[in-house]
Amino acid sequence: LSCVLITGLTWTVEAMNGMSTAFITQSCENCSNMVSLVDEYDLRGPRAYISDATITAFMIGNGFGGTFVSKAADRYGRRPVLISCFIMLALLGTLAAFSPSAIVFGTLRFMQGIFYTLWLVGCSYVDFSVYFGMAWVAGYCLVTPLAMLAPNWRWLIFFVSVPQLFTATLCYLFVPESLHFLAIERHEKVVGDWLKRAGRCHDNVADIDPSTVVSTRQEEVSNLFSELWTHKRFLLYTIVLIYLWNCDTFIYFGLSLYSTHFAGNIYLNYLLVGLVEIPAYILSPMAMNRYGRRVVVALTHLLAAATFFGLVFTPETAWIRTALWALGKFAISCSFMSIYVYASEIFPTNIRNLSIGFCEMMSRIGGILAPYGRISPILPMLVLSLISVIGGVITFFLPETLNRQLPSTIRESSERH
Known part of the structure; x- marks a missing residue:
């Protein structure tokens, strides 16, 4: 249960990080008192493309991250990579809040995109899709009061970045390594411990032979690219x-x-x-x-x-x-x-x-x-x-x-x- 709750929280904080751009790159002429990136650096007219480019930079970084982070996760495990990504998102977001120019901000957003790891905690089951969807909406909507309270875009990017550290801490304390990775790496003893913990909540899991899980996963991966x-x-x-x-x-x-x-x-x-x-x-x-x-x-x-x-x-x-x-x-x-x-x-x-x-x-x-x-x-x-x-x-x-x-x-x- 704790893993499911924390996974939902990751969707919430990721939504806050990703969707805050809607206010950061918007000219806030009809905002409360917030000074956006567009307002501070006068990104209007022929310079308007720069604010859009910061969004594009984030997405390009996310595309690179899909390769870089996935390879790291396959080598070192999902859990340490997930925790590291949250820490990097918090660090880079804090640095972005002190950006001396829109170009530097866009560069740091590109780097944030690399560590934007929502795919690592994706939703694959109908029963969980409602919960994860609601967690995403919660983060999406939380951007609104944060944008209203933030005096400028720097504070807003800081507000949506700091919670990543809290999420990283929870993942470190309560989220185990994925069974998929442990099986591929042939950690039979750890797989056995994983199945025992899962068996406390699911009776049909407790009697599974860890060696069977490991050998099956190894055979499947070896045949993957040939087919x-x-x-x-x-x-x-x-x-x-x-x-x-x-x-x-x-x-x-x-x-x-x-x-x-x-x-x-x-x-x-x-x-x-x-x-x-x-x-x-x-x-x-x-x-x-x-x-x-x-x-x-x-x-x-x-x-x-x-x-x-x-x-x-x-x-x-x-x-x-x-x-x-x-x-x-x-x-x-x-x-x-x-x-x-x-x-x-x-x-x-x-x-x-x-x-x-x-x-x-x-x-x-x-x-x-x-x-x-x-x-x-x-x-x-x-x-x-x-x-x-x-x-x-x-x-x-x-x-x-x-x-x-x-x-x-x-x-x-x-x-x-």
């Missing part, structure tokens, strides 16, 4: 999931970051666009269990496409624009959370973590492009609508996984469907 590119159907699934992850990342961060650019109270607009995720994370698991994974992912993309197309014809000052924006955010949030579960059921057991990590790393391409949706008032909506339609259509190339036995190998995944 990966020999099954074209599985390759198709991977390409579709990479596109969907990119699509959802691009839309999610684009909608979230641009919410502070609406007419009216930017705090209320940002909070509203965040709160719509609550019903999304409650309803999407229910819908997935009733109608299936494929239908939910496809229809939520098509719903998002319809709302974005409607925004093309909606005046900037109309209240319905905010409503359509929130509906689009609801739809894409449903899809985003569903993708985590759906992908974990499509990818076979022996490469599940590797494949999901790869998809998330590739999705940073969408995150890199997200801030540049401000270039034109109409073109971004058309682009969002188009990529959502494509996402909804190609989802039907994926297999349905509801109430079906999950594949253990790539061969099973490609031949079963």
Whole structure:
């Protein structure tokens, strides 16, 4: 239970860190008294691209981190790498608060992106998706009061960075190393201790032979790369999931970051666009269990496409624009959370973590492009609508996984469907 609670907390602090950019890179002419990065360094007109570049730098760093951190985790273990990443996020965030220029700030945000480790504590089960989704929303919404209290962007980045140290401490005290890593490294005695602790809560785990777990994991990993590119159907699934992850990342961060650019109270607009995720994370698991994974992912993309197309014809000052924006955010949030579960059921057991990590790393391409949706008032909506339609259509190339036995190998995944 403590591991689940702490894992949820990591989603909260990661949301605070990632989404604080919505206020840091926004000109706060209609904020309370906060001085943003744009205000301090006059990043307007021909210099406006610099503020967007700091967001892009964070996403590029996250893409690099997907490779660098994952290799470190495979070599040294998930637990020490996770703790180290939280410490580095806190340290780099504190340094960013003292940045003497926007360029230095962007550089430090790039370095923070490398250690942004949400994929290490990803959500792969329907039962936990609601909890982790709510933890993310809590962090997302906490940015609002912090932005209202912070006198300038320096204090805001400091406020969202310090909690990383608290999270690192909790992980050190209560979170064990992953069974996956221990099995691959053939730590049979430690695996036995891990299974004994798990057996206190799950009777069906206590009687598992540790040597069986170790030998099975070792055999699966040794056969992984020899099979990966020999099954074209599985390759198709991977390409579709990479596109969907990119699509959802691009839309999610684009909608979230641009919410502070609406007419009216930017705090209320940002909070509203965040709160719509609550019903999304409650309803999407229910819908997935009733109608299936494929239908939910496809229809939520098509719903998002319809709302974005409607925004093309909606005046900037109309209240319905905010409503359509929130509906689009609801739809894409449903899809985003569903993708985590759906992908974990499509990818076979022996490469599940590797494949999901790869998809998330590739999705940073969408995150890199997200801030540049401000270039034109109409073109971004058309682009969002188009990529959502494509996402909804190609989802039907994926297999349905509801109430079906999950594949253990790539061969099973490609031949079963």
